[in-house]
């Protein structure tokens with residue numbers, strides 16, 4: 211019915227994730243690592259926004275942000291998240307769910323140091339998700355940070371770091387003709403995984 215191969219249930223889910231991300235890097239016009247990240251308040255009110263994936267290995271999936279932003283506060287109060295990648299041109303989706311943990315200080319420092327100077331100054335100047343009376347206030351804060359640090363090192367703000375989503379479930383979805391799509395979900399089972407194909 212279709213020459214698109216079915217998802218290989220014998221695959222390692224992290225290797226399959228890496229293979230699909232590699233395909234996306236070749237086909238997506240920008241930000242193949244963009245993902246929707248859902249969080250929720252302790253009483254279960256959800257919120258979602260796009261973030262960039264900055265690390266993926268067997269420990270989990272990492273993103274960086276302001277810890278006092280809406281998502282940051284929600285994750286500190288309720289450390290669970292859901293991630294969603296959708297690559298339109300590939301007609302593929304990956305869903306990841308699990309608890310979150312803080313990345314180490316060393317990881318956060320190393321990633322912060324890898325960012326461009328303006329991005330680092332922006333992280334210092336932005337009270338992410340809080341009201342901004344006027345754009346000029348933000349620009350003045352940026353200028354003040356620029357003058358303060360000059361050509362010297364820029365320290366990572368204490369309220370800027372990363373979270374790692376430790377996957378309990380990873381679901382792959384592949385479009386197939388006539389909406390007869392293919393889905394497979396890996397769910398954590400002790401040190402291993404159970405895998406199941408799902409009806410589309």
Ligand SMILES: Cc1cc2nc3c(=O)[nH]c(=O)nc-3n(C[C@H](O)[C@H](O)[C@H](O)COP(=O)(O)O)c2cc1C
Nearest residue numbers: 241244259260261262274275276279280281282339
């Ligand atoms: C493609 C894309 C990538 C983004 N990447 C990040 C990111 O890695 N970290 C971040 O804090 N915000 C990122 N943002 C901005 C977030 O979507 C969001 O506006 C911001 O983090 C505040 O979210 P919150 O109020 O829910 O905490 C990105 C936005 C887009 C559209």
